[in-house]
Amino acid sequence: MRFPLDLKNIIAVVPVAMAIVDLEMKFLAVSEKWVATHGHEGIELIEKSYTEVFPHMDEQWWCLLEECLKGKRQQAVKEHRFNRSDGCTSWLRWEARPWLTEEGRIGGLMLYSEDITEKKNISLNEKRFQLFMDYFPGLCWMMDDQNVLKYANKNFLETLNLSEEVLGKKSEEIFGLDIAQSAHANNLEVLRTRQNMEFYQTIRDQQGHLQYFKTYKFPFLDAQGEGNIVGAISFDITKNKQLEEDLYQSDAQFKQAFEHSLIGMALITPEGRWIRANSSLCKILGYTEVELQLLHIQDITHPDDLALSMAYLKDLADGTTENVKVEKRYIHKNGTVIWVVVSVTMLNDSMGNPLHYVSQIEDITKRKEIEEDLYLSEKKYRTIFENVQDVFYQTNQQGLVTEVSPSIEQYSGYLRGQIIGHPVTDFYYYLQDRERIVEILRTEKSVIDFEVRLKTSNEELRYASVNARLIIENGKITGTEGSMRDVTTRKFQENALKALNTELTASNEQKNRLLSIIGHDLRNPISGSLQLLDLTLMGFESTSADELHEYLFMMQQELSHANELLEDLLTWAKSQFNSVSFNPVEVSDIAGLIQKCIQLILPMAQKKGIGISLSVGEGLAVMADRGMLETIIRNLISNAVKFTASGGHILVKAITVGKGVRFSVTDNGQGIPEEKIRELFDKNSNYTTYGTSGEKGTGLGLDLCYDFVLKHGGEITVESEQGVGSTFYFTIPG
Incomplete structure (x- = not known):
């Protein structure tokens, strides 16, 4: 179609790069700016196809143009890198809009283009800057002339505790009005002077600590020296400031230290x-x-x-x-x-x-001067130290000997060198002595005349009296020091005297007990028998045969009791004075031995109507002193008869236990009070009581049983309940 000439002339002189194409994309009119922008000087474009002039436009752009020609789009925009005919590369921004005929139909497109090479270069520089600064160790950001934050690197956001949402916001929204105004003034000064600037800033971190930064600001300019972006980088110089301060303080402190x-x-x-x-x-x-x-x-x-x-x-x-x-x-x-x-x-x-x-x-x-005095003093005291008879020593807090006087050799046989540096525990005969002295020192800070047992180099026992105290320096315990005196001879004499006193005390107690028994238990039956005899003799002629028989029977009982008591006394006395010989032999007829003991007690049991039975395992044998074993069994059966009422029963039993034999005597008599059981085998107690028929005990029988069982290395025990009966056990080990 033909384009109006006057309109073509008008388009030729418009100050923008503009072209008119028809529905076939052929050029109908172009502006001089268009020709200059695309480097088409000297080329006739009218009636030429757009595809012929721009053969390298991408497919997407053609699709957009087709949509505009069909009325589907009112506008199409595209940025495109363009290789000019003069060999230069430019960036163009394309825009296309449909134009309408007088009939209101689309007649073609109005095309506009703008050279954005410089803007694009600035943008690329910014992107390169951003890419580099994302890995920059300092703080980096960009602001435009409207005080809007265009870019901030990772370090900037983390240091100021900001998120990426602050990008695109004005500085006053992010940092407050005071800081924003100051920063904006600096930015405008950088853009105005087109010069770099540096200055110092201080901020506080999240913990409120003051940080120092040195900041550089510079303009982003295009080839013509224009631009509205200010870039900034900032370095944390807190450490440098601290070093400067430290250096200043160090210098000041040196002067103060030097002068004062x-x-x-x-x-x-x-x-x-x-x-x-x-x-x-x-x-x-x-x-x-x-x-x-x-x-x-x-x-x-x-x-x-x-x-x-x-x-x-x-x-x-x-x-x-x-x-x-x-x-x-x-x-x-x-x-x-x-x-x-x-x-x-x-x-x-x-x-x-x-x-x-x-x-x-x-x-x-x-x-x-003091050292000279100390030298003389040390020399004097060294002489005393090396010649003193008592043993002086020192230890550290770990219990190692740090010093000991030479006199230790004559008492222990150790040389000083064999003791110094070694733990004191190496020289105690019994470690509990060390523990006791440490505990007293800990609580009382010192000990006086504390007796310990030490050992010599050949493992002999020596007694020593120790005076010691804690060494305290600057409020801390650093060790101990003290002196020791050998008291072995005195200790042996004291021990011998104690043993003699103990033996004498025991002898006196035995004598007193023996006299008590003789004076009371033995005298009573003899005295009673004599009275009965006097009574019989005085009234012999008038006494009937039955009365005489009764008197004689009572005399027999009293004398039998006296005889039994004498036998027990003799045996007990021999036992106490170690006069009883201990001759263990193999006893293989245990049942016969027990039966013999029962026969001796049987008359007394029959008189009270008490039955005695025997239970002995087959093949029992034991190594024992036969006489002592008979005494033990006889006394236990006698006691059982004494404390069992008429019609009662006694069981004597022997069984194997391990390699030995356990004997037991069980009765169903009156039993023993619980509080008295523990006194039965107590040497300091003389617990006795009357039998069920008024029989008087001496308290010696159980003593004999206890001593004789002990000589065999055995053990004697009792189980009893009042009103039910008692069982006495004793073991003779194999």
Whole structure:
């Protein structure tokens, strides 16, 4: 179709890149700006196809154009990289809109294009910057001239505790008005001057700690030097600030320490001239600082120490040694000799060249005097220590011997070297002595005349009396110290005396018990028999045969009891004085032995109508003293008869237990009160009671049983219940 000429001329001069195409996409009109933008100078475009002029447009763009021609789209937009005919590469932004004929139908398209190469380059630079800064260790961000945050790297967001949602927001929304205004002013200044800027900022982290940052801001500009984006990077210089502060504080502290130190301090040139001296050093030497600055150290060093002092200083200057600490003598301004401890270090410059000596000088004149006194004192006390007869010792907190006097050898046989450094527990005969003395020291801090048992080098027992105390230094226990005296001879004498006293006491108790029994239990039946005899003789003629028989029977009972008591007394006395011989033999006829004992007791049992039965396992045999075994069984059966009422029953039993034999005597008599059972075998008790028919006991029978069972290495026990009966057990081991 033909395009109106006047409209074609108007389009030719419009100031934008514009073209008109028909439904077949043939050019009807183009602007001069279009020709210049696409590099089509000298090329006739009218009636040419758009596809011929732009053969490399992508498929998506053609689809958009077709949709516009069909009325499906009112507008199509596309950015496209364009290779110009002059060989340059440009970025174009395309826009297409349909135009209508007089009849209202679509007649073709109006095409617009814009060269966005510069904008695109700026955008690419921003993306490259962003990509690089995402891995940048500092804080990085970009703001536009409207104070909108366009970009922030990961470190920026994490440091300021922000999320990515802040991107696209204005600075005042993120940081507040004060900070935003200050930052915006800086940004505008950067854009105005087109110059980089640097400045310092402080922020607080999430814990409220102050952090220091050094920030650089710079404009993002296009090829024409235009742009509205400000980039910024910021570095955390908190550590640097801290180092600067530490350096300042260190320098200030050195000056304070130098001037106010209680010991002398000085700076000395490598040649030995005094540069600076603090007031403490001036006081030590008697010179003012100005007077010292006129001298060399050689001038005030004692002549006998001069050569060694200069050698030390040379080693420091040469780098042979890093520091020196030495005792030496100076000459005071008044001519007196003073002792000092000098600690010297050489300070070098960055090239390693010596700058000056740093000296610390402490007056030890009084200490030297004290050391001399201590030396004389130690010499005196060492003489006493090495010749004292008692044993002096010290231990540390771990219980290791740290010192012991030489006198230990004559008591224990150990040399000092064999004891020092070893645990004290190695020398105790019984460790419980060590535990006891430690416990007392812990609670009372000291012990006096505490008796312990020690062992000699050949394992002999020695008794020692210990006086000891805790060593406490600066409120802490560091060990113990004390003295020991050998009391072995005295202890043996005391033990012998104690044994003699114990034996004498036991003998007296046995004598008293024996006299008590003789005076009471034995005298009563004899006295009663004599009275019956007198009564019989006095009334013999008038006494009937029945009365006489009754008197004689009563006399028989009293004399039998007296005889039994005498037998028990003799046997018990022999037992107590170890006069009874112990002759164990093999007893294989246990049933016969028990039957013999029963026969002796049987008349007394029959008189009370008490039955006695026997139960003995087959083949029983035991190693025992036959006489003692009979005494034990006879006494237990006799007691059972005595405390069993008429019509009762007694069972004597013997069974195998392990390699030995257990004997038991069971009755159904009156039983024993629970509180009295524990007294039966108590040597300090003499518990006796009357039998069911008024029989009187001596209390010796069970003593004999207990002693004889013990001689066999056995054990005797009892089970009893009042009103039910009792069972006495004893074992004879195999």
